[in-house]
Each structure stands twice: as structure tokens, then as C-alpha cells.
Amino acid sequence: MPTISELSDVLDWEAVTVLHAIDEQEGAGLDTLVEATGLDRSQVETRCQQLSTLGLTTETDTDDGVIHELTGSGHGAVGSGLYDEYDMLGDADLDELAEKVAELLDRRDELQAQVQQLGDDATQLKTRAERQFGDRDDVSDEFESLLADVEALEESLSEG
Incomplete structure (x- = not known):
């Protein structure tokens, strides 16, 4: 599994925003991620592919379409402070x-x-x-x- 430092070198804020949305939704399809992130569909698709390639998320085919979910490595990265590297703002902030x-x-x-x-x-x-x-x-x-x-x-x- 890549370290937080290695991930922060590869991931941009859009990728981390998509990861955060997947985490918040506890798994989500593209439409939900586009709505949750405010990014264009193509940006979300690209970032989902990147996150999957890095082993942070996985794609599961369901009757409702493809659902993106965090993997164990994804949860580990989040738990190790990945969001802190990007100063993720919450609604409360x-x-x-x-x-x-x-x-x-x-x-x-x-x-x-x-x-x-x-x-x-x-x-x-x-x-x-x-x-x-x-x-x-x-x-x-x-x-x-x-x-x-x-x-x-x-x-x-x-x-x-």
C-alpha cells in the first residue's frame, strides 16, 4: 500500500474529493458522485479510475450500475490522515x-x-x-x- 506521502504526490484535490464522497456515501455510483462533488462526469470517471488503480477503491457491478467503494487500503489511507494532507473542509467549517x-x-x-x-x-x-x-x-x-x-x-x- 502506498504511503500517505506517496498518495499526496499522486492524488490531486479532485481525486481526494471523489474519495471523500465515496467514503461519505459508503459506496456510490457516478451520478451520486457527480452530484456530491460538483465535478464534471468526466473528471469523476477519471478520478474513480485513478483511485481504483491505486487500490483505494473498488468497483462493484450491481443491478443499479457500478458502485464505487473504499477498499481496506482506502480506509487505511483515510485513517492514516489522507484528508489532512488536503485540508478537507466540512459543512461545519x-x-x-x-x-x-x-x-x-x-x-x-x-x-x-x-x-x-x-x-x-x-x-x-x-x-x-x-x-x-x-x-x-x-x-x-x-x-x-x-x-x-x-x-x-x-x-x-x-x-x-
């Missing part, structure tokens, strides 16, 4: 990532609202300061700088 993205988007929306409020507050303060201090350049320059910072923040938050 994707769900967790999607949740984090949603949280960040919510936080961005909150920050945008706060920055908008900050801009409004700064504009009101500038108007009051101009009434109190007239046209003092130092006060005016300070507010222009502050408003430019607020505008830059708004811009960076709205990108994306």
Missing part, C-alpha cells in the same frame, strides 16, 4: 466561516452608522465653533482635518 462573515458584516454596518453619526456630530460642532470663534483658521483647520478623517473612515467602510 463552512457554516462557521459564514457565521463569522455575517457577524463582521453586521459589525461593519454598526460601524458605518457610528461613523455617520460622528460625521454629523462633527459638522454640528463645526457650525457652533464657527459661530463662537468666527473665522479663526486654527479652529477651522482642526475641523477640516477631523471631517476628512471621518470621510476617510466612511469610505473605507463602504468599500467591499
Whole structure:
């Protein structure tokens, strides 16, 4: 049986994706594997042939067509950490990532609202300061700088 290192030299991510689908389905036909992997039929056929040649899977003829199943060597490779070499993502990983993205988007929306409020507050303060201090350049320059910072923040938050 080839070692995990040898297998990772020969197998690409598509082959391991097909192997993973066969493992998850505990045996499956081509149609099921195409659906489970999202790969083209020709890609799945090629990878199934490769996996069979390497002795990781076997093909069994049934009334419903050919079923691909893991062999003892296939189970051994999986048990030895073959998937770890390819950083196989599970639905739980994707769900967790999607949740984090949603949280960040919510936080961005909150920050945008706060920055908008900050801009409004700064504009009101500038108007009051101009009434109190007239046209003092130092006060005016300070507010222009502050408003430019607020505008830059708004811009960076709205990108994306």
C-alpha cells in the first residue's frame, strides 16, 4: 500500500474529493458522485479510475450500475490522515466561516452608522465653533482635518 506521502504526490484535490464522497456515501455510483462533488462526469470517471488503480477503491457491478467503494487500503489511507494532507473542509467549517462573515458584516454596518453619526456630530460642532470663534483658521483647520478623517473612515467602510 502506498504511503500517505506517496498518495499526496499522486492524488490531486479532485481525486481526494471523489474519495471523500465515496467514503461519505459508503459506496456510490457516478451520478451520486457527480452530484456530491460538483465535478464534471468526466473528471469523476477519471478520478474513480485513478483511485481504483491505486487500490483505494473498488468497483462493484450491481443491478443499479457500478458502485464505487473504499477498499481496506482506502480506509487505511483515510485513517492514516489522507484528508489532512488536503485540508478537507466540512459543512461545519463552512457554516462557521459564514457565521463569522455575517457577524463582521453586521459589525461593519454598526460601524458605518457610528461613523455617520460622528460625521454629523462633527459638522454640528463645526457650525457652533464657527459661530463662537468666527473665522479663526486654527479652529477651522482642526475641523477640516477631523471631517476628512471621518470621510476617510466612511469610505473605507463602504468599500467591499
